[in-house]
Each structure stands twice: as C-alpha cells, then as structure tokens.
Amino acid sequence: MNQSENIQSWLRQLAELDSAMRRLNENSPEIAGIPQRIEAIRALIPTSMLAHYDHLKSRGKRSVAAVGHGFCGSCHLAIPRGRVAELRRSPEALHVCDNCGAFIYMSEEELAEAPKAHTSGGSKKSAAAPLPTRRRGAALAAK
Numbered sequence: 001m002n003q004s005e006n007i008q009s010w011l012r013q014l015a016e017l018d019s020a021m022r023r024l025n026e027n028s029p030e031i032a033g034i035p036q037r038i039e040a041i042r043a044l045i046p047t048s049m050l051a052h053y054d055h056l057k058s059r060g061k062r063s064v065a066a067v068g069h070g071f072c073g074s075c076h077l078a079i080p081r082g083r084v085a086e087l088r089r090s091p092e093a094l095h096v097c098d099n100c101g102a103f104i105y106m107s108e109e110e111l112a113e114a115p116k117a118h119t120s121g122g123s124k125k126s127a128a129a130p131l132p133t134r135r136r137g138a139a140l141a142a143k
C-alpha cells in the first residue's frame with residue numbers, strides 16, 4: 001500500500017478546496033460542505049506535512065503546485081534536472097520544490113510528454129505507437 005500516493009492526492013484536494021474557499025463568496029451556495037471536506041482531509045494528512053502546507057499558505061504562496069515544462073508552478077523557477085527525473089520516476093511520491101518548498105507533482109499532461117527514449121540502439125525502424133491517454137487524474141475532477 002503506497003501511503004505517499006494518498007498523501008499527495010489529499011494535499012492536492014486540500015489545495016483545491018482551499019482555493020475554492022478563497023474564490024467563493026461566503027454566502028455562495030457552492031461553499032456548502034467545503035469546510036467540512038477540508039476538515040476531513042486535514043484529519044488524514046500527517047501533522048508535519050500539514051504544518052508545512054499551512055506555513056506556505058500563510059505566506060501567500062501556493063502550497064501544492066504542478067510542474068509544467070520543468071518549472072515549479074508556485075515559484076516559476078526551473079526544477080533541477082535530477083528532481084525532474086525523480087518526479088518522472090516516481091510521480092506518486094511526495095516531492096518538494098528545492099527553491100520555494102511547495103509540494104510539487106507532475107501533471108498527467110507533463111508525464112505524457114515524456115521525452116522519447118531511443119534506447120534500443122537497433123537500426124530497425126520502429127512504428128511510432130500512439131501513446132495511451134492518461135486519465136489517472138480524472139478522479140480529481142469536480143463531480
């Protein structure tokens with residue numbers, strides 16, 4: 001059972017709910033139930049990570065950000081190549097931006113754009129198979 005995968009998904013959900021809270025008017029009907037969902041998710045996340053999340057949030061930063069084209073979605077600085085490689089190797093693990101400290105993850109789109117590795121070394125022509133579309137992130141979409 002991969003615990004870090006759950007924590008990453010909880011942190012992403014928490015960030016989405018927190019941003020919904022900021023976006024929505026207090027009297028908006030859409031806000032109903034969101035504080036309760038936030039509490040429920042916070043109860044699942046280890047305290048140390050929650051503290052880190054809140055620390056970033058209190059400084060007005062994005063606590064959880066997707067990596068796009070090798071750049072951190074929070075501080076917009078380039079992620080070192082080694083870190084990008086780690087993100088690709090274990091996209092479900094928890095990673096932190098070396099610069100701003102935000103929890104970072106690689107979006108499904110970014111993972112799908114993995115550089116084509118020509119490691120076969122053979123001279124035979126290989127037919128380019130269409131990449132299967134990744135739909136793992138669909139669970140996060142609002143229902």
Ligand SMILES: [Zn+2]
Binds near residue numbers: 073098099100102
């Ligand atoms: Zn960053």
